[in-house]
Amino acid sequence: xEGKVFxxxxxxEVLKKGFVEARLHTDRSGSPxxxxxxxxxxxxxxxxxxxxxxxxxxxxxVALRVRSGYIAPEAFAAFLEGR
Numbered sequence: 001x002e003g004k005v006f007x008x009x010x011x012x013e014v015l016k017k018g019f020v021e022a023r024l025h026t027d028r029s030g031s032p033x034x035x036x037x038x039x040x041x042x043x044x045x046x047x048x049x050x051x052x053x054x055x056x057x058x059x060x061x062v063a064l065r066v067r068s069g070y071i072a073p074e075a076f077a078a079f080l081e082g083r
Contacts, residue, residue, distance in 0.1 A: 001071070001076075005073050010077040014081055045066070046066065050068065052076075054066075054079075
């Protein structure tokens with residue numbers, strides 16, 4: 001995703017509109033990964049990797065939209081915009 005989807009014209013255009021990227025690395029053991037894993041489960045209700053969430057800017061504990069797995073660039077742009 002980082003190499004092909006995020007920089008694609010479709011996704012990059014939407015991402016430039018005010019999204020802030022944050023990553024949780026949850027595929028390792030030990031602290032802080034266990035805390036990040038717990039946060040992913042709480043916010044997204046899934047442990048799937050990769051999982052993407054659009055988070056409410058007024059409450060960073062609330063995921064407005066969640067999607068897991070590979071997403072094609074156009075579908076990822078639609079997900080970001082809530083379409």
